[in-house]
Structure formats: structure tokens, C-alpha cells
Amino acid sequence: MMRQGIEREESVISDHYLFYEFFARELMLQEVLIDPSKIMSRYLLLISLLVTPMVSAANTQAVDIYSQEQLVELIRTKQYLTRVIGDDCQLVQDIEARAEVLKQPLYQYLWAEMLNHGICVKANPPRGISMLRDSAEQGSAEAMLRMAEYYHDGQFVIQDRERAIHYVMPAAANGDLPSRLMLVKLFGEGYGSPRDFEMGYHWLYNDVFSDEATKEKALELLKVLEQKMPPSAVARAKQEHLRSR
Numbered sequence: 001m002m003r004q005g006i007e008r009e010e011s012v013i014s015d016h017y018l019f020y021e022f023f024a025r026e027l028m029l030q031e032v033l034i035d036p037s038k039i040m041s042r043y044l045l046l047i048s049l050l051v052t053p054m055v056s057a058a059n060t061q062a063v064d065i066y067s068q069e070q071l072v073e074l075i076r077t078k079q080y081l082t083r084v085i086g087d088d089c090q091l092v093q094d095i096e097a098r099a100e101v102l103k104q105p106l107y108q109y110l111w112a113e114m115l116n117h118g119i120c121v122k123a124n125p126p127r128g129i130s131m132l133r134d135s136a137e138q139g140s141a142e143a144m145l146r147m148a149e150y151y152h153d154g155q156f157v158i159q160d161r162e163r164a165i166h167y168v169m170p171a172a173a174n175g176d177l178p179s180r181l182m183l184v185k186l187f188g189e190g191y192g193s194p195r196d197f198e199m200g201y202h203w204l205y206n207d208v209f210s211d212e213a214t215k216e217k218a219l220e221l222l223k224v225l226e227q228k229m230p231p232s233a234v235a236r237a238k239q240e241h242l243r244s245r
Helices: 002-030 036-059 068-076 080-086 092-100 105-117 125-137 141-153 161-173 177-188 194-205 212-226 231-237
Strands: none
Touching: 068 080, 068 105, 068 141, 080 105, 092 105, 105 125, 105 141, 125 141, 141 161, 141 177, 161 177, 161 194, 177 194, 177 212, 194 212, 194 231
8 A cells, every 4th residue: 555655656746747847848938938027937936836746745645637527527516616625725836837838728717716716826806817718718618608607797897798698609609508508598688689599599499408407497598588589589499400580
């Protein structure tokens, strides 16, 4: 058992060094392009990242960085911040590096939310929202939906539900079910163009649901939206293939 623990720690440190070797190359490549005043802070971040794995392996049980699949599941179930806290904030610098340097969309989402809510770092909503926008611009459906939620609720930003539609529409068009639920909710509240109601209704009505609770929620939202649509438009939207008028 002790030998297995040592091998695991050695493996974790090895994995960290492979990542940081790449990180160091990125710093050198970007050095000539960034503000010289930022170079030292980036090197200090790299040094701290190199030291952290050795300290963690010696004093605590090592925590593996999250896979893309794990992150998607954590975000979908809204457990991502709870998980970071539950891991004793050990992965803060790894998360920051993957968001700020490697610009991985899901890690940008996670880092943004940590900044927005002050989880394991000092709260910095301006930077957090900016990072979340970057993630959305890279095509993250999760980030598009989160931005829509913030604009819907008026949290961190001035409430603007039309802008919420702007953020959530591309994700809904690409088949993201939570985004389609959000889009139909916004339409049902009277926001957006009535010309788009039929399309939003069609997407959600013809989607596939993994559980009954989500399906019931969809039916409730569709029922509200129906009240804002002509019967002929509802009938068209329920068809498997949406046809031109």
C-alpha cells in the first residue's frame, strides 16, 4: 500500500511537470508579445506552480486535475465550486494556468466563477465576467448559458433579458438542452422576437430528455410559450421537421 502511494505521488508530480514544461514554453513564446511589466509575475506564477506539486504530494493527498468530462458534469450539476472547495483549494494554480495561459474554455468558465464568487481566491467579478465572456466567445455552451443567466437575473451586470437571449441563442441552436430551456423561458416571459418563438418551441418540443423532471419542466415552459403563439405556429413547431410558412 505504501509503495502504491509513493508511485501515485511520483506519477502526479511527473504529470505536473509535463504540463508546466508546456506552460514554460508558452510563457517564452508570449514574452515578446505581452507587457514587459507582466513578465516577472508570469515567471513567479510558474515557479509557484513547480513547487506546489512537491509540497502537496509530501503533505496532503494529491488531487488530480479535472478531465473535460468531469468538468462538464460538475457544471451541469452545479457542483463545480463545491468540488473546488472540497479539494481544499489545491488546484487553484492549475485552474488559473489552464484558464489564463492555455485558454481552455471549460477552465475559463471555472476560473471565472471562482473569481465571481470569491472561491479560494479574492473575489473579482469584473475579471470573472470578462473571462466568462472569453469562454462563451470560444463556443462554450456552458459559458453562454451562464452569461444568459447573469443577464436574466441582473447579477454582476445590469439586468438585460434581451442580451440574455443574445448569449443563449447560439448554444440552443447547437443543441444544448439547458440553453433551449432557458431560451423558451425567456420567450415565455415575453422577451425576444416573436418571429423566433416558433423555432425555439420546435427545438425544445423535439428534443430528447434523460429524466422525467427535465421533460416536465420543458412541457411547463412550452405551455407558457404556446399562449403567445398562433395555433397554426404551434402546430408547425410540433412537427418533426420545421417547415417554412
